[in-house]
Amino acid sequence: VLHSSAMVNSQGKLLFNIYVAFYCLAVTLPKICICSQFSIPSSYQSNKDPGAFPVATNGEPFPWPELRLPNTVTPLHYDLLIHPNLTSLDFVASEKIEVLARADTQFIILHSKDLEIKDATLQSEEDSRYMKPGEKLRVLSYPIHQQIALLVPEKLMPGRKYYVDIDFQAKLADGFQGFYKSTYRTLGGEQRIIAVTDFEPTEARMAFPCFDEPLFKANFSIKIRRESRHIALSNMPKVKTIELEGGLLEDHFETTVKMSTYLVAYIVCDFKSVSGTTSSGVKVSIYASPDKWSQTHYALQATLKLLDFYEKYFDINYPLSKLDLIAVPDFGSGAMENWGLITYRETSLLFDPKTSSASDKLWVTVVIAHELAHQWFGNLVTMEWWNDIWLNEGFANYMELVSVNATYPELQFDDSFLNLCFEVIARDSLNSSRPISKPAETPTQIQEMFDEVSLTRSCLEGDFTSGGVCYSDSKMTSNTLASLRGNVEVKEMMTTWTLQKGIPLVVVRRDGRSLRLQQERFLKGIFKEDPEWKPLQERWYLWHIPLTYSTNSSNAIHRHILKSKTDTLDLPEETSWVKFNVDSNGYYIVHYEGNGWDQLIEQLNQNHMLLRPKDRIGLIHDVFQLVSAGRLTLDKALDMTRYLQHETSSPVLLKGLSYLELFYHMMDLRNISDVSENLKHYLLQYFKPVIDRQSWSDEGSVWDRMLRSAVLKLACDLNHAPCIRKAAELFSQWMESNGKLNIPTDVLKIVHSVGARTTEGWNYLLEQYELSMSGAEKNKILYALSTSKHQEKLMKLIELGMEGKVIKTQDLAVLLHAIARNPKGQQLAWNFVRENWTHLLQKLVFLYVQCVFLHAVKLFFESLKAQGSHLDIFQIVLETITKNIKWLEKNLPTLRSWLLVHI
Numbered sequence: 001v002l003h004s005s006a007m008v009n010s011q012g013k014l015l016f017n018i019y020v021a022f023y024c025l026a027v028t029l030p031k032i033c034i035c036s037q038f039s040i041p042s043s044y045q046s047n048k049d050p051g052a053f054p055v056a057t058n059g060e061p062f063p064w065p066e067l068r069l070p071n072t073v074t075p076l077h078y079d080l081l082i083h084p085n086l087t088s089l090d091f092v093a094s095e096k097i098e099v100l101a102r103a104d105t106q107f108i109i110l111h112s113k114d115l116e117i118k119d120a121t122l123q124s125e126e127d128s129r130y131m132k133p134g135e136k137l138r139v140l141s142y143p144i145h146q147q148i149a150l151l152v153p154e155k156l157m158p159g160r161k162y163y164v165d166i167d168f169q170a171k172l173a174d175g176f177q178g179f180y181k182s183t184y185r186t187l188g189g190e191q192r193i194i195a196v197t198d199f200e201p202t203e204a205r206m207a208f209p210c211f212d213e214p215l216f217k218a219n220f221s222i223k224i225r226r227e228s229r230h231i232a233l234s235n236m237p238k239v240k241t242i243e244l245e246g247g248l249l250e251d252h253f254e255t256t257v258k259m260s261t262y263l264v265a266y267i268v269c270d271f272k273s274v275s276g277t278t279s280s281g282v283k284v285s286i287y288a289s290p291d292k293w294s295q296t297h298y299a300l301q302a303t304l305k306l307l308d309f310y311e312k313y314f315d316i317n318y319p320l321s322k323l324d325l326i327a328v329p330d331f332g333s334g335a336m337e338n339w340g341l342i343t344y345r346e347t348s349l350l351f352d353p354k355t356s357s358a359s360d361k362l363w364v365t366v367v368i369a370h371e372l373a374h375q376w377f378g379n380l381v382t383m384e385w386w387n388d389i390w391l392n393e394g395f396a397n398y399m400e401l402v403s404v405n406a407t408y409p410e411l412q413f414d415d416s417f418l419n420l421c422f423e424v425i426a427r428d429s430l431n432s433s434r435p436i437s438k439p440a441e442t443p444t445q446i447q448e449m450f451d452e453v454s455l456t457r458s459c460l461e462g463d464f465t466s467g468g469v470c471y472s473d474s475k476m477t478s479n480t481l482a483s484l485r486g487n488v489e490v491k492e493m494m495t496t497w498t499l500q501k502g503i504p505l506v507v508v509r510r511d512g513r514s515l516r517l518q519q520e521r522f523l524k525g526i527f528k529e530d531p532e533w534k535p536l537q538e539r540w541y542l543w544h545i546p547l548t549y550s551t552n553s554s555n556a557i558h559r560h561i562l563k564s565k566t567d568t569l570d571l572p573e574e575t576s577w578v579k580f581n582v583d584s585n586g587y588y589i590v591h592y593e594g595n596g597w598d599q600l601i602e603q604l605n606q607n608h609m610l611l612r613p614k615d616r617i618g619l620i621h622d623v624f625q626l627v628s629a630g631r632l633t634l635d636k637a638l639d640m641t642r643y644l645q646h647e648t649s650s651p652v653l654l655k656g657l658s659y660l661e662l663f664y665h666m667m668d669l670r671n672i673s674d675v676s677e678n679l680k681h682y683l684l685q686y687f688k689p690v691i692d693r694q695s696w697s698d699e700g701s702v703w704d705r706m707l708r709s710a711v712l713k714l715a716c717d718l719n720h721a722p723c724i725r726k727a728a729e730l731f732s733q734w735m736e737s738n739g740k741l742n743i744p745t746d747v748l749k750i751v752h753s754v755g756a757r758t759t760e761g762w763n764y765l766l767e768q769y770e771l772s773m774s775g776a777e778k779n780k781i782l783y784a785l786s787t788s789k790h791q792e793k794l795m796k797l798i799e800l801g802m803e804g805k806v807i808k809t810q811d812l813a814v815l816l817h818a819i820a821r822n823p824k825g826q827q828l829a830w831n832f833v834r835e836n837w838t839h840l841l842q843k844l845v846f847l848y849v850q851c852v853f854l855h856a857v858k859l860f861f862e863s864l865k866a867q868g869s870h871l872d873i874f875q876i877v878l879e880t881i882t883k884n885i886k887w888l889e890k891n892l893p894t895l896r897s898w899l900l901v902h903i
């Protein structure tokens with residue numbers, strides 16, 4: 001999952017605090033339904049100076065000053081007719097929106113972006129009954145708010161229905177948003193074009209003028225014109241096809257249930273599908289380009305299983321009679337839950353037994369589970385406004401865990417889920433993290449609600465405090481609180497989690513049987529001795545933390561809710577150690593003062609099995625986090641890894657290895673060769689038994705397989721001779737067989753990376769990249785290509801990525817990230833990003849900075865900030881780099897001397 005979520009992150013999407021759902025799900029779930037009863041809030045009304053109206057493109061005053069639409073007119077039903085032309089790459093369309101006037105008004109405001117409005121008319125219900133033609137409307141447009149105003153000759157009457165007819169046209173968009181074109185290559189080498197939509201959150205307005213806010217739910221009746229060589233798909237099943245003059249066909253789809261605009265979808269393509277039926281009779285189909293059809297079967301099986309599961313689990317049937325899942329060749333994010341027509345990046349849906357690894361399979365399953373969960377949570381029940389998007393995404397994330405565990409226990413998703421949670425912690429422990437629920441108004445802010453990144457202010461002016469707790473910006477609390485009304489205690493606990501940013505650190509000090517507990521905000525990269533530390537703590541972070549703990553004396557799980565800054569607790573029995581956060585289920589980090597850590601390390605060395613695997617993962621995670629926060633020295637954390645040689649659980653071993661590997665990588669990237677050499681020796685020597693036990697096969701459980709991939713990759717990265725030899729041998733066999741030989745999928749990436757070390761191998765891989773029909777294989781080849789030591793080869797990859805033909809634009813972010821992690825590529829990638837900054841931003845590509853230590857990068861972001869660019873992502877970038885540099889300065893001497901003792 002790790003690589004795939006890296007992909008997702010680089011698109012700046014997703015990742016929310018799942019844990020809140022964890023704690024309070026049982027209580028909040030019934031209440032969240034409040035959100036589905038959409039009343040239209042009155043707070044929309046502008047309180048600005050009515051004289052300060054904006055100016056429309058034609059110079060006239062635009063009658064509406066707000067970003068949010070007025071509630072004077074609301075949509076009931078859309079009739080949409082769309083005719084995309086896949087040769088001229090544009091579309092013409094018309095719509096009839098049935099609206100209800102709720103107040104007398106002289107204008108109708110709609111969202112519209114980059115659409116050419118040809119004509120707009122209005123009919124009253126009566127006009128329509130008597131077939132009276134509509135009255136032509138004047139149209140003003142105000143692109144800054146992505147709105148148009150239809151000026152009606154006579155005031156609309158409250159309580160009456162009207163029909164708005166609009167003819168419009170536009171080019172098929174270039175990127176990944178709105179109604180855009182996507183291309184793919186056939187086995188025969190032919191380039192083909194399809195047209196596809198992606199609307200969330202605010203891009204339906206690029207495809208048709210509409211009330212593009214989630215609470216304006218309506219029914220949609222969609223018709224699509226196409227040539228006979230194509231098919232058309234939409235949310236609903238097709239009712240009929242009409243043949244038009246000139247051979248064009250027009251597909252009519254059933255009217256949708258009431259739904260938000262961001263969930264509308266339609267596609268014109270020439271894809272093939274496989275279908276099956278769930279036990280409740282829903283027809284499920286998986287679509288892919290014709291040559292990828294054979295990779296759709298796993299998704300079909302998984303979808304049928306998961307849909308059955310959800311129908312039983314929610315005890316609500318999926319409301320449509322069909323569900324299509326489609327693999328789109330160019331896709332901006334990982335997947336999108338359009339009702340009845342879910343769109344996926346190819347690597348999130350297709351499974352190729354020959355080239356997809358164990359983690360690829362897990363990823364496909366999880367993404368399907370996630371988007372299916374949205375069919376209930378998000379589609380059936382929708383948040384009123386984007387500030388509560390975390391309900392949608394948080395819940396879907398949580399349901400991934402429930403449903404995949406139930407349907408595919410053999411995938412052992414539990415343990416990967418923990419890693420996902422650790423990623424969330426990583427974001428939350430930066431000062432620039434943001435509370436879950438925040439106001440979001442502009443499309444950019446709305447986009448950022450999906451990020452794991454900040455909205456940076458918290459607990460400043462305008463915030464309120466209550467009971468010593470700092471609540472940010474009262475505006476955002478309304479929806480969150482509304483859904484919890486009546487349950488005061490839960491409300492209190494919830495708000496300490498959702499309305500304040502960050503993650504708590506619980507400091508435990510033991511004195512015999514008595515424990516002293518203290519909570520503070522966990523901050524990475526800001527140390528207790530730093531001047532910023534105190535003011536940040538004094539913003540008064542106080543959480544209600546449901547603690548759990550266990551001791552060596554019994555199997556019992558003890559509980560305690562920490563509500564105050566400090567607290568004491570008496571252990572029920574004498575023990576040699578105490579471990580908090582059982583199974584790492586809680587959203588907090590624990591630090592044991594005094595000799596608490598030593599006692600735990602001692603236990604791990606004596607018999608690690610006395611602690612549960614997830615507790616061991618949690619300990620390893622926390623110990624390294626505490627080093628980053630300056631609360632522990634690195635040697636303590638390294639000492640903890642000393643028992644790993646004997647670790648029996650693959651997820652735990654993987655976790656420990658990943659930190660050590662990270663350090664090696666850091667040293668390598670910074671060219672600190674004495675340390676990287678010593679670390680290399682240490683790793684190869686210390687983990688020799690683990691390396692030697694790996695086979696070059698696809699056998700074993702999912703975690704054994706993932707461990708194999710990681711261990712052999714590390715061994716080859718460290719130039720371990722037997723590893724290189726084996727990989728090179730497999731690679732040359734593969735080349736000799738002209739790519740026909742099946743290499744075990746778990747080691748494919750490693751074999752290719754070793755193969756890419758020679759020019760001949762690299763060139764051959766690039767050829768195969770172009771020809772491959774498997775996204776899973778292409779990802780692995782691209783990674784291998786990006787590990788080359790030759791800068792001209794890396795430059796060639798970047799050029800291909802910019803060109804967007806051989807290497808698709810959707811893969812550019814991942815490519816740049818991979819090159820930036822390559823010691824020979826980091827400067828190259830950085831120069832490139834700096835020189836092409838504006839262009840890359842347009843392509844929505846953000847460079848990954850987890851492993852960047854370059855002062856130059858920091859300076860660049862600082863200068864951007866000084867020039868007034870205030871994209872929130874800059875803040876997190878800056879903070880991450882500063883933190884990295886600081887980490888190194890502080891811990892390098894310790895790492896150096898620890899290694900000297902241990903090799």
Ligand code: BES
Pocket residue numbers: 008013014200201333334335336337366367368370371374393396450
């Ligand atoms: N609804 C989101 C996709 C989305 C996110 C669209 C933000 C627009 C803005 C979808 O359900 C989702 O969460 N997709 C993830 C993949 C998921 C399995 C983790 C994504 O695309 O990153």
Ligand code: ZN
Pocket residue numbers: 370374392393396
């Ligand atoms: Zn989602």
